[in-house]
Amino acid sequence: MKRFNVIIVGGGAAGLACAVALSENTDIDILIIEASERVGKKLSATGNGQGNVGNCDTSLSHYRSGNLPVVDKIISRGLSPESVRRRIFGSMLFKCDNIGRVYPQSLQASSLTDILLRRLNSRGVQMLLSTTVLDIREGFIVDCGDISFSADFVVLATGGKAQRQFKTDGSAYKLAQNFGHKLTPTRPAIVQLKTDTQYTKGLKGIRANCFVKAIIGGKCIKSVQGDVIFTDYGVSGNAIFYLSSELSARGGTLSIDFLPDVSAAAVAEVLNSRLSEGTSFCDILGGILHNGIARAVLKRVGAEDVDSIVKTVKNFTLEVTGTLGFDYAQVTQGGIDMRDIAENLESKLCKGLYFTGEILDVDGDCGGYNLHWAFASGVAVADDINSKFKK
Ligand SMILES: Cc1cc2nc3c(=O)[nH]c(=O)nc-3n(C[C@H](O)[C@H](O)[C@H](O)COP(=O)(O)OP(=O)(O)OC[C@H]3O[C@@H](n4cnc5c(N)ncnc54)[C@H](O)[C@@H]3O)c2cc1C
Known part of the structure; x- marks a missing residue:
């Protein structure tokens, strides 16, 4: 030997x-x-x-x-x-x-x-x-x-x-x-997350640069600005990979800000100006968000109310229901x-x-x-x- x-x-x-x-x-x-x-x-x-x-x-x-x-x-x-x-x-x-x-x-x-x-x-x-x-x-x-x-x-x-x-x-x-x-x-860690897809069906393949928070037990435990990619099972992208290691272990909620570089007040001002120019509610987010995301936000708000639209654009929440598992993960936690x-x-x-x-x-x-x-x-x-x- x-x-x-x-x-x-x-x-x-x-x-x-x-x-x-x-x-x-x-x-x-x-x-x-x-x-x-x-x-x-x-x-x-x-x-x-x-x-x-x-x-x-x-x-x-x-x-x-x-x-x-x-x-x-x-x-x-x-x-x-x-x-x-x-x-x-x-x-x-x-x-x-x-x-x-x-x-x-x-x-x-x-x-x-x-x-x-x-x-x-x-x-x-x-x-x-x-x-x-x-x-x-x-x-x-x-x-x-x-x-x-x-x-x-x-x-x-x-x-x-x-x-x-x-x-x-x-x-x-x-x-x-x-x-x-x-x-x-x-x-599994650094992995795609499965989420509640009630409001994101139809967004498959859309990528957006967002500010994303991982909320666990009501507290933001980690946040990052980066890409979110919508999929048929939930979300992927570098922002999701970054937060997934915490959420994989404990579950929780993602809070997505679709306009991270614009304040809520500035968004509200533009939307109110659009209304006064005669833009209809269904077009109010046109050119500001990807059309698919705009439709998902408006569907979720379900009312013609600028404050609610701004809140949803800045805090679009998704319940995390799981991960895609070890075959897709980049790393093992534990x-x-x-x-x-x-x-x-x-x-x-x-x-x-x-x-x-x-x-x-x-x-x-x-x-x-x-x-x-x-x-x-x-x-x-x-x-x-x-x-x-x-x-
Ligand atoms: C797609 C992908 C992308 C990634 N990108 C990044 C990145 O950009 N940056 C980053 O920091 N990390 C990244 N990671 C994570 C990183 O690659 C791993 O954490 C790192 O490779 C771990 O190194 P390791 O040597 O411990 O294990 P590994 O690189 O997994 O190597 C272990 C080796 O052991 C061998 N082996 C296992 N069992 C046996 C056995 N019984 N006998 C003989 N050989 C055996 C395997 O064949 C394997 O080659 C990525 C991971 C993946 C999957």
């Missing part, structure tokens, strides 16, 4: 980042075992193919976890996001869009995977593709069915259960559970319970077993936070393992 210093299970964003940082020490033998026929398949699909690798606002408030202090330690442990990306990608140019999202200059996520592959190949990191790890035993013996390996350290980087076409269906949680690790409840994970991301239950990325009970907002977690946690694990080889 071939022995490696470190076996990384899963060649996604976190596993590849960990391997690149570990391979800075050329004395360490590394094997990545990946279930897909290629590494980095999900990474290559991120950010609509453009790879939103991070965000200029790195605050902890953009993350959810059962143990935020550990997440904080990892994302602010003296390595800035820029230095994390430099460790992984080497010399590279990134750019930041007008809302703080960081992308490679190429705007091509697959080019990120290409760079990682080139760096790993040039440093002699071995990869076994199209191979699923079925079991890991203390010691460590890593069992892939027809073939087994042994290792001094094992890193679990198998992701969560979002979008099973990337071989992330949640079956790998059992590799950790076999060591006594617990799984916190998992939910995962391996962080209470059994030490600050260096090593298992408290089994020395030498490490965790990185989405497998853990850590999820970030839409906007580059999940890839940043994958990269930062991968590099943190590599640095800890490396320090043990130096001793």
Whole structure:
């Protein structure tokens, strides 16, 4: 049975980042075992193919976890996001869009995977593709069915259960559970929301830039300005993805302002002027809102009353009834319970077993936070393992 210093299970964003940082020490033998026929398949699909690798606002408030202090330690442990990306990608140019999202200059996520592959190949990191790890035993013996390996350290980087076409269906949680690790409840996050469609039937395909609030228990817990896309089941779009992680867990209401850049008073003034110019109520929102949205607002108000129309334009509420589920979600909320994970991301239950990325009970907002977690946690694990080889 071939022995490696470190076996990384899963060649996604976190596993590849960990391997690149570990391979800075050329004395360490590394094997990545990946279930897909290629590494980095999900990474290559991120950010609509453009790879939103991070965000200029790195605050902890953009993350959810059962143990935020550990997440904080990892994302602010003296390595800035820029230095994390430099460790992984080497010399590279990134750019930041007008809302703080960081992308490679190429705007091509697959080019990120290409760079990682080139760096790993040039440093002699071995990869076994199209191979699923079925079991890991203390010691460590890593069992892939027809073939087994042994290792001094094992890193679990198998992701969560979002979008099973990337071989992330949640079956790998059992590799950790076999060591006594617990799984916190998992939910789809950064996902399309199902809503009450009574007033939005007929809006399918319409996209509007809105200010949207997530209301839970009567309180606005998060808000954002961005695109809302109406669908036959409810709503999608970047504003919805941003708010979905909170609403997926607790349910609630969306409050949509269709004219975020115009005050209620200014809208009322224009509508009243239109009436005095002889415009009829059914045309009063023409040219101000998309015709479909205008019809939905007027149908909902059901009265010829400017105040009610303005209120509905500025606060169009939709009850959230569910999500489209894991097959459509970008991330998994919940995962391996962080209470059994030490600050260096090593298992408290089994020395030498490490965790990185989405497998853990850590999820970030839409906007580059999940890839940043994958990269930062991968590099943190590599640095800890490396320090043990130096001793
Ligand atoms: C469509 C889409 C777009 C996204 N866009 C963004 C974005 O723009 N910005 C952002 O920050 N986040 C984005 N995300 C989220 C981000 O991609 C993930 O959070 C991140 O990839 C998690 O990294 P990971 O390495 O932990 O897991 P993954 O990237 O999911 O990798 C896990 C790997 O483990 C392998 N694996 C699983 N089980 C086994 C096993 N038993 N044996 C061997 N291998 C196994 C899988 O094949 C997979 O390659 C997006 C997600 C999706 C689905």
